[in-house]
Amino acid sequence: MRRMRTWCERFLRKRSSRAWFLTESNRIACVKRMGLEAAGAMSRSPSAKRHTSSVSLKILVDMDGVLCDFEAYLLEQFRSKFPDEPFIPVSERNTFYAHEQYGSIKVELKRNITDIMSSPGFFASLRPISNAVTCMHWMRDIPDVSVWICTSPINKYRNCVSEKYQWVEKHLGFEWTKRVIMCKDKTLIKGDYLIDDRPMIHGEEQFKPNFGKHVVFTQPYNCNVTTEWRLSLWPERKDKLLDFIMFLREGLAFRD
Known part of the structure; x- marks a missing residue:
């Protein structure tokens, strides 16, 4: 237990002023994992945890306001x-x-x-949000992480639908067009996390959405939303993104 607690304290001290991991509950949860397989991976080192976890993670990423400005x-x-x-x-x-x-x-x-x-x-013609494209490629390369684009067309969809595919091909590459889920009700789409700028995700299954946890991607119109799951921007550094993914794997709340 002492070794595990020491690792957790050292890990927390290493975070920058824009720490991904802030809450006391996360510190306690980290220690409580002593004796579990996940804790064994964490106690070896953060980098070992990033690359040796066998947990499969499905992340859904919105387009407008998350990937596109x-x-x-x-x-x-x-x-x-x-x-x-x-x-x-x-x-x-x-x-x-x-x-x-x-x-x-x-x-x-x-x-x-x-x-x-x-x-x-x-x-x-929408421009990519800073670092979004790079982070999508980085996430795609992480073992056992499945990344999908999950976006809703506007009601006047005639141009919107085809142009969203065009945008994906232009900025992410043709292979990413095979990983686009376009639907009006995201609560029906199965996943572990949905990164989305919409303050509340409404739909048929909104009280128990199939997408798992809603990570709010910060925009001015959602700053008043109280949540333990918030991503304010896409990280510039790969190690920061790997930290972000590690916290998702552990199911720990975070606000960057």
């Missing part, structure tokens, strides 16, 4: 097409659906937003 491009297009209309800076967005917040300013702005989103080329 939806908000920045929407604002850019809105200001270009409607330069005389009031606009909302990304930092002041407070509803998941942009058309709702714009519609509260002026009714006709709601239609302007939906027209932009459904126009040809919009989804294909």
